Amino acid sequence: MPTSKLSVVAPLAGFLRPYTLQIGFFLTALLVTAGITLSIGQGLKLIIDQGFVGQSIERLNLAVLFIMGAAVIMAVGTYTRFYLISWLGERVSADIRSSVFNHVVSLHPAFFETNRSGDIMSRLTSDTTLLQSIIGSSLSIALRSAISSTGALIMLFVTNAMLSLIVIFTLPLILLPILFFGRNVRNLSRQSQDSVASVGSYAGEVIQHIKTVQSFTQEGLEKRAFGDEVERAFDVAKKRIAQRAVLTAIVILAIFGALSAMLWFGGRDVIAGEMTGGDLGAFIFYATLLALGVASLSEVYGEVQRAAGATERLMELLYAPKEIVTHSPIMTKVQDLPAVLTFKNVSFSYPSRPDERALDEFSLAIPEGKVVALVGPSGAGKSTLFSLIQRFYDPQLGLLTFGNHDIKTLDLMHLRRQIGVVEQQPTLFTGDVMYNIRYGRSDANDEEVIAAAKAAHADDFICRLPEGYKSNLGEQGVRLSGGQRQRIAIARALLKNPRILLLDEATSALDAESEQKVQWALDKLMRGRTTIIIAHRLATILHADQIVVMDSGRQVAAGSHRELLTTNAMYARLAALQFSADAAIDDPAD
Numbered sequence: 174m175p176t177s178k179l180s181v182v183a184p185l186a187g188f189l190r191p192y193t194l195q196i197g198f199f200l201t202a203l204l205v206t207a208g209i210t211l212s213i214g215q216g217l218k219l220i221i222d223q224g225f226v227g228q229s230i231e232r233l234n235l236a237v238l239f240i241m242g243a244a245v246i247m248a249v250g251t252y253t254r255f256y257l258i259s260w261l262g263e264r265v266s267a268d269i270r271s272s273v274f275n276h277v278v279s280l281h282p283a284f285f286e287t288n289r290s291g292d293i294m295s296r297l298t299s300d301t302t303l304l305q306s307i308i309g310s311s312l313s314i315a316l317r318s319a320i321s322s323t324g325a326l327i328m329l330f331v332t333n334a335m336l337s338l339i340v341i342f343t344l345p346l347i348l349l350p351i352l353f354f355g356r357n358v359r360n361l362s363r364q365s366q367d368s369v370a371s372v373g374s375y376a377g378e379v380i381q382h383i384k385t386v387q388s389f390t391q392e393g394l395e396k397r398a399f400g401d402e403v404e405r406a407f408d409v410a411k412k413r414i415a416q417r418a419v420l421t422a423i424v425i426l427a428i429f430g431a432l433s434a435m436l437w438f439g440g441r442d443v444i445a446g447e448m449t450g451g452d453l454g455a456f457i458f459y460a461t462l463l464a465l466g467v468a469s470l471s472e473v474y475g476e477v478q479r480a481a482g483a484t485e486r487l488m489e490l491l492y493a494p495k496e497i498v499t500h501s502p503i504m505t506k507v508q509d510l511p512a513v514l515t516f517k518n519v520s521f522s523y524p525s526r527p528d529e530r531a532l533d534e535f536s537l538a539i540p541e542g543k544v545v546a547l548v549g550p551s552g553a554g555k556s557t558l559f560s561l562i563q564r565f566y567d568p569q570l571g572l573l574t575f576g577n578h579d580i581k582t583l584d585l586m587h588l589r590r591q592i593g594v595v596e597q598q599p600t601l602f603t604g605d606v607m608y609n610i611r612y613g614r615s616d617a618n619d620e621e622v623i624a625a626a627k628a629a630h631a632d633d634f635i636c637r638l639p640e641g642y643k644s645n646l647g648e649q650g651v652r653l654s655g656g657q658r659q660r661i662a663i664a665r666a667l668l669k670n671p672r673i674l675l676l677d678e679a680t681s682a683l684d685a686e687s688e689q690k691v692q693w694a695l696d697k698l699m700r701g702r703t704t705i706i707i708a709h710r711l712a713t714i715l716h717a718d719q720i721v722v723m724d725s726g727r728q729v730a731a732g733s734h735r736e737l738l739t740t741n742a743m744y745a746r747l748a749a750l751q752f753s754a755d756a757a758i759d760d761p762a763d
């Protein structure tokens with residue numbers, strides 16, 4: 174993982190390499206335009222010395238023609254330079270954005286528990302945007318300034334070495350105050366933006382909770398508090414304006430002071446005949462170019478540093494190691510293995526809580542085609558078991574096998590294709606019903622999706638939605654009840670047609686009709702599949718081939734409903750608490 178600013182360069186170079194041709198053209202255009210800019214000084218010299226002083230019309234014409242020609246080449250060069258570098262900024266940041274996202278989606282879930290997802294989002298969006306704008310503008314300015322000030326410096330010495338030394342020594346005197354006040358202005362304008370933003374969010378909150386504000390008749394308090402925020406923002410703005418005014422005054426003073434100094438020193442040389450007027454004009458031109466170049470270099474220096482920071486954060490993400498690795502020899506024909514699962518003395522702690530065992534020496538064998546129901550209090554480790562089967566995490570101790578092979582040796586994609594999951598709170602993506610069911614198998618055609626929905630008893634309610642299968646299920650979309658969401662999830666799992674089924678039953682009581690339909694759908698889904706079900710309903714328990722009671726990551730008992738009622742106190746208590754409500758809605762009145 175890159176840690177120093179310098180190590181950012183190598184991976185970034187990797188992203189630039191495919192565009193060597195564009196970079197080459199860009200650099201050529203940059204050199205040409207810088208050369209032209211520098212030659213303007215020579216043009217100036219020519220005009221002054223030979224046009225006016227020499228009083229020759231032909232020479233004047235020549236000089237003007239020269240400048241016009243230079244302007245045309247300059248225009249073409251600037252167009253090329255600007256287009257290519259902006260293009261490069263956009264292209265490279267788009268490539269980085271995609272690469273980072275492609276890597277991130279394949280990372281193990283534990284990564285997202287130790288890195289906040291908001292952080293990752295902001296790296297993907299704002300860091301890449303920052304990079305794009307900096308490559309596209311600041312870096313370009315930096316390169317251009319570096320080249321033109323180097324050129325200007327050389328031309329200064331070529332024109333008049335003595336005068337150049339004076340310029341070099343006075344330059345810092347002029348630049349330092351400009352840099353100092355410039356930095357102040359930048360900091361204050363950032364503060365200014367922040368305080369305006371906080372005024373905005375204050376108003377936003379009041380408006381959002383307007384009923385509470387009015388109900389408590391706190392309008393007066395809010396007006397005073399908002400007024401304070403506004404005044405604070407104004408105070409910051411006032412400071413910024415004052416600094417900016419000082420900066421402008423200094424710049425004017427410095428520029429004209431420097432000009433006068435050069436005119437004075439240079440003018441004496443011209444009078445003494447040691448220098449031509451044209452040389453003095455060219456000299457002032459190059460000095461100005463140098464000062465502008467240095468000033469803009471210092472201006473964008475901070476930006477380039479920020480770009481390095483952004484790149485570093487992106488590269489960290491890009492090189493974050495994947496922790497779920499498949500051990501060789503890798504078994505890819507997972508679909509040919511029998512759909513049996515075993516846990517042998519599996520112990521597992523979440524990376525964020527290494528001292529607490531979510532599973533503790535857990536053992537269980539799930540035979541092919543059987544239904545195993547897991548029951549136990551919340552926090553017992555039931556969902557953790559599901560995560561381990563899907564290899565979102567690897568256990569620290571013990572062995573987990575699929576088809577009598579250690580799952581660490583199975584190709585991850587092929588393993589997961591064998592497994593279907595119906596979650597307690599099924600995830601629905603922004604998109605229509607069709608899209609959400611098809612998530613189970615992307616190549617399914619519309620008829621297959623509808624068939625799955627029918628099998629999941631979801632077709633009825635889907636057809637009654639405002640736009641049927643085209644109804645949007647996103648945040649702004651139609652609201653589905655818990656039972657309807659579950660049936661969408663079941664249809665999705667049916668479409669995937671997995672051999673192992675992991676079901677997390679909804680805890681909140683579904684309405685009687687939904688309950689019945691979800692049950693039918695589940696019965697259809699479970700047929701012929703090895704099923705593990707986190708059970709909250711009596712009906713499920715009664716149908717299971719085996720019931721496993723879990724507590725604190727351990728298996729505390731196993732057997733049938735009747736056996737466990739008499740032999741296990743925890744089960745009897747759970748049954749009394751959880752399943753009594755079920756009994757009441759066991760024969761639905763519809």
Ligand SMILES: Nc1ncnc2c1ncn2[C@@H]1O[C@H](COP(=O)(O)OP(=O)(O)O)[C@@H](O)[C@H]1O
Binds near residue numbers: 523525531549556558
């Ligand atoms: N992502 C996680 N990070 C840290 N601890 C977790 C995580 N998920 C669950 N746990 C903890 O692991 C234990 C088992 O949780 P879980 O498997 O979700 O229980 P259940 O599904 O039986 O309610 C609990 O103590 C829970 O707090």
Ligand SMILES: [Mg+2]
Binds near residue numbers: 555557
């Ligand atoms: Mg759970």
